[in-house]
Amino acid sequence: MNSTRDIRLAVDIGGTFTDVALEQGRGASAQSTVTKTLTTHEAPEQGVIRGIEKVLDEARVAPSDVTTMVYGTTLATNLLIERKGSPTGLLTTEGFRDSIEMRNESRYEQYDLDIELPEPLVPRRLRLPIPERVNVRGDVLIPLDEAAVAATVPTLAEAQVQSLAIGFLHSYVNNDHEQRARDIIAALLPEVEISISSEISPEMREYERISTTCANAYVQPLISSHLTRLGSELERIGVTCPLYLMLSGGGITTLETARRFPVRLVESGPAGGAIFAGHIARRLGLDDVVSYDMGGTTAKLCLIDDGMPHTSRTFEVARMYRFMKGSGLPLRIPVIEMVEIGAGGGSLAHVDSLGRIAVGPESAGSEPGPASYGMGGDRPAVTDADVVLGRIDPDNFAGGTMQLDLNAASVAMSTHVGDALGLGAQDAALGVSEMVDENMSNAARVHAIESGEIIENRTLIAFGGAAPLHACRIAEKLDMDTVVIPPGAGVGSALGFLRAPVAYEVTRSFHQRVSDLDAVACNRLLEEMRAEALGVVEAGAGERPLVESRHAYMRYIGQGHEVGVELPVKIEAERLDEESAGSLLAAFESEYNRLYERSIPNLDIEILSWVLTIGTEPDPIDDEVPMPAGEISAPLADGSRSIVESATGERVDAPVFEREKLSAGQRIPGPAVIVETNTATVITSRFDALIHPEGHVILERSTKSRNGGRS
Numbered sequence: 234m235n236s237t238r239d240i241r242l243a244v245d246i247g248g249t250f251t252d253v254a255l256e257q258g259r260g261a262s263a264q265s266t267v268t269k270t271l272t273t274h275e276a277p278e279q280g281v282i283r284g285i286e287k288v289l290d291e292a293r294v295a296p297s298d299v300t301t302m303v304y305g306t307t308l309a310t311n312l313l314i315e316r317k318g319s320p321t322g323l324l325t326t327e328g329f330r331d332s333i334e335m336r337n338e339s340r341y342e343q344y345d346l347d348i349e350l351p352e353p354l355v356p357r358r359l360r361l362p363i364p365e366r367v368n369v370r371g372d373v374l375i376p377l378d379e380a381a382v383a384a385t386v387p388t389l390a391e392a393q394v395q396s397l398a399i400g401f402l403h404s405y406v407n408n409d410h411e412q413r414a415r416d417i418i419a420a421l422l423p424e425v426e427i428s429i430s431s432e433i434s435p436e437m438r439e440y441e442r443i444s445t446t447c448a449n450a451y452v453q454p455l456i457s458s459h460l461t462r463l464g465s466e467l468e469r470i471g472v473t474c475p476l477y478l479m480l481s482g483g484g485i486t487t488l489e490t491a492r493r494f495p496v497r498l499v500e501s502g503p504a505g506g507a508i509f510a511g512h513i514a515r516r517l518g519l520d521d522v523v524s525y526d527m528g529g530t531t532a533k534l535c536l537i538d539d540g541m542p543h544t545s546r547t548f549e550v551a552r553m554y555r556f557m558k559g560s561g562l563p564l565r566i567p568v569i570e571m572v573e574i575g576a577g578g579g580s581l582a583h584v585d586s587l588g589r590i591a592v593g594p595e596s597a598g599s600e601p602g603p604a605s606y607g608m609g610g611d612r613p614a615v616t617d618a619d620v621v622l623g624r625i626d627p628d629n630f631a632g633g634t635m636q637l638d639l640n641a642a643s644v645a646m647s648t649h650v651g652d653a654l655g656l657g658a659q660d661a662a663l664g665v666s667e668m669v670d671e672n673m674s675n676a677a678r679v680h681a682i683e684s685g686e687i688i689e690n691r692t693l694i695a696f697g698g699a700a701p702l703h704a705c706r707i708a709e710k711l712d713m714d715t716v717v718i719p720p721g722a723g724v725g726s727a728l729g730f731l732r733a734p735v736a737y738e739v740t741r742s743f744h745q746r747v748s749d750l751d752a753v754a755c756n757r758l759l760e761e762m763r764a765e766a767l768g769v770v771e772a773g774a775g776e777r778p779l780v781e782s783r784h785a786y787m788r789y790i791g792q793g794h795e796v797g798v799e800l801p802v803k804i805e806a807e808r809l810d811e812e813s814a815g816s817l818l819a820a821f822e823s824e825y826n827r828l829y830e831r832s833i834p835n836l837d838i839e840i841l842s843w844v845l846t847i848g849t850e851p852d853p854i855d856d857e858v859p860m861p862a863g864e865i866s867a868p869l870a871d872g873s874r875s876i877v878e879s880a881t882g883e884r885v886d887a888p889v890f891e892r893e894k895l896s897a898g899q900r901i902p903g904p905a906v907i908v909e910t911n912t913a914t915v916i917t918s919r920f921d922a923l924i925h926p927e928g929h930v931i932l933e934r935s936t937k938s939r940n941g942g943r944s
Contacts (some may be wrong), residue, residue: 239259241731242288242302243728245479245501245502246308247726248272249578249579250698251284252268252269253270253281253287253288254267254728254730254731255299257294259852266292267724267727268284268911269284269723271602274600278459278463279466281304285467286470296471299474302467302472302474302476302477303477303478304463307501309456310499310500312451312452313448313550314550318354318454319396319451319453320359320393320394321396322388323355323397323400325401326365326366326401327363327366329402330360333444335440336350339559341559354448355398359392361385363378365377365378365410367406367410373407373409373410377413386418386421386422395426396450397422397426397427398430398443398450400442400443404431405431405435405436408429408435411430412431428446428449428453429446430446433449433496436565436740437842441565442565444565445564452495456491457495460488460492479501479504479733480497480737481498481548482504482736482846483508483542483544483736484733485734487769499550500568502726503533503535504729505726505730505733506535507533507571508569508729510522510537510729512540512732513694513719514692515854521538523536523681524571524696525673525677527700527703528698529699530575531576533573534572534680536570536691542569544569545568546568546740547566572677572679575596576669576673577615578603578615579602579603579614579615580592580593582650582665590668592665603616605639613649616642618661618666620642621643621646622659623875623887624906626913627639629908646658646661662877667706667879674711689712691713692713693707695707695718696718696719696725697722699912701915704718704915704932705917705919706879706917708932715932716920716931717929718914719929721911723909732852735777737766737846738845739762739845741842743755745839746790746837746839755843756809759845766846767847770848774849777850778849779849780847781846782846784799785843787840795842797844800820817840818838821838867899868895868896870888872889874886874887879917880919888901890905890906890907893909900922900924903917903921905922920934
């Protein structure tokens with residue numbers, strides 16, 4: 234067994250597969266061992282333990298030798314989507330019990346008379362009004378009625394409430410009433426978990442703040458229970474190292490913080506993927522990148538600049554129309570900003586009422602899975618299309634651990650898609666694949682435009698079990714010249730966990746006009762925020778140096794939404810002063826011009842919220858390894874496979890190469906297939922593959938394709 238003391242383990246639970254990665258050492262000399270197991274939805278920890286035992290055995294590492302484990306899970310997301318959280322109550326300001334049902338009165342479908350809006354997580358009978366009132370400046374207008382707080386206990390107890398959210402009006406300015414109400418309930422119902430909005434989401438905008446607090450309370454008991462069971466199982470198999478949780482904002486945190494704020498776990502898996510892509514971008518010296526993560530259930534895309542993913546402070550979950558903005562429950566949490574569509578390997582295909590091929594958002598998941606899995610599924614999924622098109626070898630799926638059924642995939646494709654359109658199984662599969670790729674490409678275009686970016690100038694970094702199968706075609710549609718398939722692409726999100734910093738973000742609403750900036754009050758606020766972030770980060774940072782960033786969310790007076798602006802003050806020794814207003818104004822106008830190509834003269838600017846993040850420094854990047862000089866002989870194929878070319882719809886005999894046998898500098902012209910344990914890279918005729926010294930497959934648009942036009 235290996236006794237190296239720097240052995241790190243990462244686990245990412247997805248909708249279809251649970252990915253496990255083990256890394257020994259750091260930097261370019263690190264050795265990785267990865268595996269996949271089917272996600273066990275009823276008891277997620279079982280799939281986790283199965284994957285850990287498998288990867289430890291393959292790496293010949295004893296459980297006790299693991300020094301760190303990082304974990305990301307979809308459990309919080311699934312609880313919100315499936316409405317399987319704990320019975321939850323809400324205490325709120327008298328007269329505002331229906332605010333989370335009234336929402337903000339916006340309609341995601343303007344002309345739908347039968348529009349469906351998500352039901353609040355807390356039913357009206359458990360939304361209990363409390364006489365109290367604080368104004369926007371934090372002044373108490375009506376003192377907290379403590380007797381009314383205590384009087385809610387019989388109602389909460391009778392409903393067997395396990396968790397309670399407390400959200401009072403303007404508590405982000407003055408949270409005395411929320412804290413006192415928590416103390417009263419905790420003394421009378423000590424077994425109930427309590428979330429208060431001034432800790433979960435201390436920002437203005439009442440609906441979003443209380444919605445986020447309710448979501449945190451709704452998932453807290455079950456997340457805590459799951460983490461306890463996971464800890465027991467890890468201890469049973471001998472993994473006793475510290476356990477960290479991946480946050481949706483791109484950092485990792487301690488187990489205790491994750492239990493307090495489980496709502497921050499909702500996008501932990503995709504966040505790991507973006508961190509992974511950012512690390513690859515920095516390693517290869519790529520400034521402008523798009524990460525493309527296609528797994529079993531969804532496909533995610535994120536813009537990355539200078540190795541840093543774009544971020545946001547808002548997110549929606551449990552959408553009525555899964556990928557329609559505005560149709561879900563809003564969460565005010567720090568997240569890595571990405572666009573997501575139902576285009577994973579398990580996404581189901583059908584013909585809609587207009588006779589068009591449609592894919593997703595419904596997914597076959599891991600149970601029963603696509604038709605080709607042979608586990609009871611009979612409807613065609615994207616994986617079935619890839620099997621029919623020859624992109625997936627049914628005899629060598631998931632490293633040969635699963636045997637896929639080509640005939641079942643063909644029958645499902647014909648029955649549910651081909652027959653309705655007069656197409657054979659192959660053409661139906663090609664139609665499904667093209668629809669998936671076009672949906673992803675279109676989403677990427679729109680996201681880039683909304684972010685003020687030009688997507689065709691970027692490099693695509695593709696990972697996830699299904700992304701390398703589709704990456705070349707996506708790049709063709711987006712007019713991109715370069716695609717990177719990194720080593721371990723099939724478990725990219727899990728590997729990203731091992732690159733994530735220990736980090737925590739603190740947000741506060743504090744209104745200021747730039748023309749009348751109270752620098753003393755702002756500095757006091759930032760110091761309080763810094764102390765809170767340090768209290769979380771220092772527990773897991775050890776001796777690693779820390780970095781700090783500060784942002785202000787600003788807008789012109791009268792506007793409805795803000796623009797995030799990095800503060801000119803970034804370290805503890807520096808402070809805002811009376812001259813900082815000019816720097817803030819210049820920074821805001823620069824960012825506003827970047828986004829909208831204009832500014833508004835003679836209009837004052839206001840700051841609504843302040844964000845401070847403290848985290849460990851990213852792992853250092855070694856000097857870039859150059860490509861070998863001179864021509865390297867083309868590799869010998871390990872076999873061949875009949876695949877369907879997307880651009881022509883015709884079958885071609887493509888050489889197949891095993892990735893682990895390829896050498897740096899070798900060039901492989903398309904069409905071809907490069908296979909590895911957890912995925913396969915399909916090289917179309919418009920691309921060539923170049924093997925990087927660190928094992929990356931660099932897909933470059935061929936000269937003949939550049940000269941001959943683009944699709």
